[in-house]
Every structure is written in C-alpha cells, then in structure tokens.
Amino acid sequence: MLHDPNRIYIFDTTLRDGEQVPGSQLTTPEKIIIAEQLQSLGVDIIEAGFPISSPGDFQSVVELSKAIREPIICALTRANKGDIDSAVAALKHAARPRIHTGIGSSDMHIQYKFNSTREKILERAVEAVKYAKQFVEDIEFYAEDAGRADNVYLAQMIEAVIAAGATVVNIPDTNGYCLPETYGAKIRFLKENVKNIDQAVISVHCHNDLGLATANSIAGLQNGAGQIECTINGIGERAGNTSLEEVVMILNTHKGLGYHDKININTKKLYPLSGMVSRMMRMPVQANKAIVGRNAFAHSSGIHQDGVLKHRETYEIMNPEDVGIDQSEIILTARSGRHALKHHLERLGYSMERIDLDQTYQRFLTLADEKKEIKDDDLLQLMGEDIESSIKNGVKINSLQVTCGDQTQPQATVKLSLKGEEHEATAVGNGPVSATIHAIESILGQTNEIKEFNIHSIHGGSDDISKVDMRVIHDDKSYMGYGFSTDIVRASANAYLDAVNKFYELVNQPG
Numbered sequence: 001m002l003h004d005p006n007r008i009y010i011f012d013t014t015l016r017d018g019e020q021v022p023g024s025q026l027t028t029p030e031k032i033i034i035a036e037q038l039q040s041l042g043v044d045i046i047e048a049g050f051p052i053s054s055p056g057d058f059q060s061v062v063e064l065s066k067a068i069r070e071p072i073i074c075a076l077t078r079a080n081k082g083d084i085d086s087a088v089a090a091l092k093h094a095a096r097p098r099i100h101t102g103i104g105s106s107d108m109h110i111q112y113k114f115n116s117t118r119e120k121i122l123e124r125a126v127e128a129v130k131y132a133k134q135f136v137e138d139i140e141f142y143a144e145d146a147g148r149a150d151n152v153y154l155a156q157m158i159e160a161v162i163a164a165g166a167t168v169v170n171i172p173d174t175n176g177y178c179l180p181e182t183y184g185a186k187i188r189f190l191k192e193n194v195k196n197i198d199q200a201v202i203s204v205h206c207h208n209d210l211g212l213a214t215a216n217s218i219a220g221l222q223n224g225a226g227q228i229e230c231t232i233n234g235i236g237e238r239a240g241n242t243s244l245e246e247v248v249m250i251l252n253t254h255k256g257l258g259y260h261d262k263i264n265i266n267t268k269k270l271y272p273l274s275g276m277v278s279r280m281m282r283m284p285v286q287a288n289k290a291i292v293g294r295n296a297f298a299h300s301s302g303i304h305q306d307g308v309l310k311h312r313e314t315y316e317i318m319n320p321e322d323v324g325i326d327q328s329e330i331i332l333t334a335r336s337g338r339h340a341l342k343h344h345l346e347r348l349g350y351s352m353e354r355i356d357l358d359q360t361y362q363r364f365l366t367l368a369d370e371k372k373e374i375k376d377d378d379l380l381q382l383m384g385e386d387i388e389s390s391i392k393n394g395v396k397i398n399s400l401q402v403t404c405g406d407q408t409q410p411q412a413t414v415k416l417s418l419k420g421e422e423h424e425a426t427a428v429g430n431g432p433v434s435a436t437i438h439a440i441e442s443i444l445g446q447t448n449e450i451k452e453f454n455i456h457s458i459h460g461g462s463d464d465i466s467k468v469d470m471r472v473i474h475d476d477k478s479y480m481g482y483g484f485s486t487d488i489v490r491a492s493a494n495a496y497l498d499a500v501n502k503f504y505e506l507v508n509q510p511g
C-alpha cells in the first residue's frame with residue numbers, strides 16, 4: 001500500500017507551480033537548497049519540475065532526484081508520451097519517483113484548448129496513465145480545471161484513471177473559481193460517486209484568484225481529500241496557490257478538525273524557509289501575509305498591545321515561536337498607549353518609578369504624530385533630550401564648557417543640577433569626554449567604570465545628531481546609558497548621566 005489513509009500528505013509545488021511566477025526562475029543549485037529545506041520541513045512530496053519544458057528544468061529534476069531521498073520526487077507532464085518519457089528519464093535516480101500527468105476536464109478546456117470531445121479527452125487521460133504506469137508505480141492524475149468541470153463527467157474521468165492505475169487523483173481548481181462550499185461538495189461528490197475512489201488518494205490543488213485557495217483546500221480535506229498541494233508563501237501562477245504555511249497552521253491551530261496529528265511538518269522551520277524562498281525567488285512577502293508576513297505577529301494599536309502585554313493570547317491565536325519567529329512585536333505608533341510605551345521604556349532600562357509616564361507619553365505622542373513608527377533610537381532620543389522633564393528627581397546638566405585641541409590639555413567645566421541645587425566643577429582629562437566625565441564625577445563624589453562607549457551618527461553625515469551608548473558599572477551592576485546631541489561631548493555627558501540616573505542614590509532607585 002503506497003498511501004496511509006490516516007495521513008494527510010503535504011505536496012509542495014514551490015519548485016514547479018511556484019516557479020511559474022514571472023521573474024522567479026531558479027537555478028538547479030538554488031532548487032536543491034530549497035528542496036533540502038523542504039525535506040527537513042517534513043513535506044511528503046516535492047514537485048520538482050516539468051522535465052519536457054526545457055533542458056534546464058529536466059536537469060533540475062535529475063539533480064533533485066539524486067539529492068533528495070526522503071520525500072517523493074514528482075515530475076509534471078501533459079497527457080502525452082513525449083512528456084512522460086522525459087519525466088521517466090529525469091526521475092531515473094529518484095528513490096521514490098512519481099509522475100504527475102493529466103489533461104483538462106472542463107468543457108471550456110475540452111472545447112477551446114483541445115477542440116475535442118469529452119469522450120476523446122477521457123480516452124487520452126486513460127492512455128496517459130496506462131503509459132506512465134509501465135515505468136513508475138506512483139502515478140498522480142490531474143483533471144485540469146476540475147473546479148469548473150461538470151461533476152458527473154469528472155467522476156467518470158476519475159473512475160477511469162483509477163482503473164488505469166492512478167494512485168493519486170488531483171482535482172485542481174486551476175482558475176481559483178470555486179467557493180469553499182462548492183469545492184467541498186465536488187470532493188464529496190467524487191467520494192460518493194466514484195466506485196473505486198478508495199484505491200486512490202484525492203488531492204486538492206487550489207489557486208488563489210479570489211483569495212479562496214486555502215479555504216477551498218481545507219473544505220476539500222473536510223470532504224475526503226488526503227493530500228494538499230501548496231507552495232511556500234502561496235506563490236504560483238497568477239494570484240498563486242494555496243499557501244503551505246497557512247494550511248499547516250490551520251490544521252495545527254484547529255485541532256478539533258482532527259488533522260494535526262496526520263501531518264508531519266516541523267512548523268518552526270516555516271518562517272526561515274519563507275524568507276529563503278522570498279529572497280531566492282525575488283518575491284517579497286506582503287507585510288500582512290498570514291503566518292509569515294512582517295506584521296503577522298506585530299501589534300501597533302494601544303488596546304491590542306495592552307492586551308498582548310497582559311496575556312499574549314488575547315490577540316494571538318498562534319505562538320510566534322511555533323512558526324520560527326522569536327517573539328511578537330509591540331510597535332510604537334501614535335495609536336499606542338501608555339502600557340506599550342512603559343513596556344519599551346522598561347526594556348531599554350528605564351525604571352518607571354522615576355519617570356513621569358503621563359508627561360513622557362504626551363511628548364511621545366507629539367513625536368509619534370510626526371513619525372509613522374517610533375523606534376528605539378527615537379525613544380532614547382526622546383528620553384535623552386530633556387532628562388529632567390521625564391525623570392522626576394534626576395541629575396541634569398545645566399551647562400557644559402569644554403576647551404580642547406592639540407596645544408592644550410582638554411578641560412571641562414560642568415554645571416549640574418542636583419537635588420534642586422546647582423553645582424559646578426572643572427576637571428581635565430586625556431580628551432574632552434574624559435574631562436567632562438571627571439567634572440561630573442567630582443560633583444557626584446564617585447567614580448564609575450565605563451565598560452562600553454560607542455558613538456553613532458543617526459542618519460549619517462558630520463552635521464548629524466550623534467547617539468552615544470555607554471555601559472557604566474556601579475556596585476558590580478551594569479547600566480546602559482544613552483545620549484543624543486549634535487555635539488558628541490554633550491551626547492557623551494548625556495549618556496553618562498542617563499546611566500547615572502538609572503542607579504544614583506539621589507533618585508532613590510537601585511536602577
């Protein structure tokens with residue numbers, strides 16, 4: 001028995017139907033890299049190509065047949081001897097070869113593509129299956145445009161090809177025409193009216209012209225199909241095919257359907273593989289694409305963010321880790337609320353007891369109305385611009401005067417506001433930053449070790465705003481400080497004080 005009735009087979013056609021996307025052609029080595037990842041993802045069948053179509057595609061099927069040993073390697077043909085001979089030759093080295101042959105089944109195809117009759121097309125279908133069966137045991141038959149075919153004629157065709165030796169019968173909704181209800185009913189009709197249907201696996205192959213490919217595939221399963229044909233990222237001819245990641249996560253999420261333990265997919269590989277296919281095929285994944293889109297696990301509105309921060313499942317039906325994404329994202333925008341802002345400030349090391357959240361939130365909103373998204377650097381700049389306004393009892397620089405150059409020892413005079421009083425100190429150093437830090441330390445009455453000190457220009461260019469990040473060690477604990485200014489010495493002083501404000505005893509916080 002080739003097929004287990006207790007399995008749902010995942011048939012991946014990224015390298016065949018997926019590759020029919022304009023501009024997405026892959027080289028043989030690229031196909032092998034993707035096929036290896038499909039193998040470790042756990043797909044059951046890889047459709048490797050259409051060998052008669054070009055010498056390159058023929059060679060890809062040959063090389064994939066040698067390289068990939070676990071999944072079945074499938075090659076597509078039309079219902080004619082030449083195509084089948086080419087597929088047989090290309091699959092010569094395959095451990096588990098399958099030939100996928102077929103012909104149009106709708107009156108539209110029979111009349112206009114083939115200028116033929118139902119009877120003659122049925123005969124050609126049977127002949128092709130019988131011919132292929134002489135060479136390969138596992139024969140899948142596709143009844144192209146089955147979505148628009150008359151169900152009674154389709155049932156006759158399917159019954160005849162199973163009798164001729166087809167092990168899998170594919171019922172493609174080639175043009176993405178069906179509704180889930182009608183497609184499901186079509187599969188049910190075949191299940192109930194084709195005498196020998198249990199001798200073959202019914203396969204669903206749905207296109208996304210009306211955005212229904214995934215829904216139709218699931219409807220097919222619920223009505224008796226045992227194999228789903230799909231592609232990574234849903235790529236494929238025109239609007240694409242059923243997306244592999246969508247069907248797999250539907251089956252895993254809706255365990256009540258009873259299919260989750262009938263598939264064998266390592267879902268943690270979905271996201272990395274989606275990225276690989278997108279890059280290699282130069283097909284960007286739309287941001288809102290289910291499962292693998294950039295925004296699939298990103299929350300940007302305050303009510304949702306608050307919910308997710310309190311309990312992830314309020315707005316997430318899947319765990320991002322299950323599909324290979326580290327964690328969901330809380331994106332700060334003008335639609336974010338205080339909970340999300342607080343979450344990011346804490347993540348960046350700010351202690352909320354010292355921050356006037358309402359006041360910071362108002363300043364945040366002003367900035368967020370100007371920018372679509374507030375990134376860490378924007379937030380750090382917002383906090384660093386005016387430490388006193390966002391920190392209740394902080395230490396703040398009132399003025400900074402520096403002299404330096406190659407003829408003089410660098411010297412800094414700093415005026416600090418501390419416990420509401422102004423203090424002044426002058427110090428020297430081996431550079432203007434160290435002179436400034438020494439002056440600050442002489443006012444604070446303590447020295448702290450600076451472990452990391454990085455200066456970045458935010459947008460590039462010498463007249464840009466500099467961002468300094470600094471790791472300051474105090475009492476064996478490390479505190480990150482961030483500072484911003486067009487003046488790198490002032491940005492450094494701000495970064496040092498940002499770290500100090502995170503631990504300094506005057507603010508009564510351990511950090």
Ligand SMILES: CC(=O)SCCNC(=O)CCNC(=O)[C@H](O)C(C)(C)COP(=O)(O)OP(=O)(O)OC[C@H]1O[C@@H](n2cnc3c(N)ncnc32)[C@H](O)[C@@H]1OP(=O)(O)O
Nearest residue numbers: 020050052053054077078079080102103104113114144174
């Ligand atoms: C539904 C699907 O997605 S099927 C996969 C579609 N993928 C592709 O078409 C990519 C690969 N195709 C190719 O490389 C080429 O089209 C080839 C090599 C297959 C054929 O090229 P050509 O011989 O130049 O024919 P062309 O593509 O112009 O026309 C298709 C011919 O195949 C016939 N044909 C189409 N489907 C089938 C079929 N399933 N079985 C038998 N004949 C078919 C058409 O009727 C037409 O025949 P005609 O010349 O007698 O009118």
Ligand SMILES: CC(C)C(=O)C(=O)O
Nearest residue numbers: 142144145172174205
């Ligand atoms: C070859 C068949 C399965 C196909 O791609 C389709 O009908 O869409």
